[in-house]
Amino acid sequence: MPELPEVEVVRRGLTEHALGRTIGAVEVLHPRSVRRHVPGAADFAARLSGRVPTVAHRRGKYLWLLLDSGEMLLTHLGMSGQMLVQPTGKPDEKHLRVRLPLSDGTELRFVDQRTFGHLMVDVPGVREDVPSSVDHIALDPLDPAFVPEVFVRALRARRTEVKRALLDQSLISGVGNIYADEALWRSRLHWARSTQDLSDAQATELLGHVREVMTEALEVGGTTFDGLYVNVNGESGYFERGLNAYGRRDRPCGRCGVLIVREAFMNRSSYSCPGCQKPPGARG
Structure with a gap:
């Protein structure tokens, strides 16, 4: 799943290539892609036709275009x-789901092989520049308004595994499986470590590594594993080359040489080094 760096790369691309263009007659080619737009596909298309995107915003994994109508196209x-x-x-791409013609002779296309993604037209929530559907999502670690001390206190107050907390979008947004594993590896913390057992210093260091790994990924266009994530021009990201844990099962840890292991976690996988990320209760 695209995480914060990948979504930010897309946001920057839309800022360059979609803002200021008038949207033409929208085509919804697969209704599942607008399933969250409760009034339906026809209403979705009607509310976008003739509108002009003015700003591209992001919070965590959510992306939206502010329209000249005051509404937002949320993705x-x-x-x-x-x-x-x-x-x-x-x-057309094989899995093209929604087409938005633009006045400069280009098209904004939503392509989605697995159809888990979605588009909808939303209205402002508590803040006029944030869709109501995103109000409940926490700030992400690269947001200028993010307060590290607040996050550290909230993290240590949880009664859960540290990786589970990192994936909780009500605590911190934008962190997914890849960057959680990478930040935990850099912090020498096992994914099952209890948040209550973390010191302020450990929690602060972990947040620093979350920010660090996301910033590094952003600089090289994000992470592409299976060709499903690309930027608005169809180009892949290259952070896969810099991964230390995620996807490296049975390969030596770059820090201690012990083989990376893959473990089941929340219907997905978690990668760690048993040598320098000791599981809870392990000796040595």
Whole structure:
């Protein structure tokens, strides 16, 4: 699933290639992709036609375009969603779900193989620049308004595993499986470590590594494993080359040489080094 760095790369691409263009007649080619837009596909298309995106925003894994109507086009990429800007007339992608023609002769295309992503038109919530559907999502660690001390206190007050806490979008947004594993590896913390057992210093260090790994990923366009994540121009990210834990099962840890292990975690996988990320209760 695209995480904060990947979504931020897409946001920057939309800022360059979609803002200030008038949206034409929208085509919804798969109704599941607008399932969160309760009034339905026809209403979704009608509310976008003739509108002009003015600003591209992001919080965590959510992305939205502020429209000149005051409404927002809200996007969640899900597992395989892509927002592409393509020339009009270019052959359709196999899994094209929604087409938004733009006045400069290009099209904004929502492509989604697995159809877990979605688009919807939303209205402002508590803040006029944030959709109501995103009000409950916590700030992400790269947001200028994010307060580290507040996060550290909230993290240590939880009664759960540290990785589970990192994936809790009501505590901190934008962190997914890849960057949680990478930040925990850099912090020498096992994913099952209790949040209550963390000291202020450990929690602060962990947050620092979360920010660090996301910033590094952002600089190289994010992480692409299976070709499902690309930027608006269809280009892949290259952070996979810098991964130390995620996806490296049975390969030596770059720090201590012990083989990386893969363990089941919340219907997904967690990667760690048993040598320098000691499981809870382990000796030595």
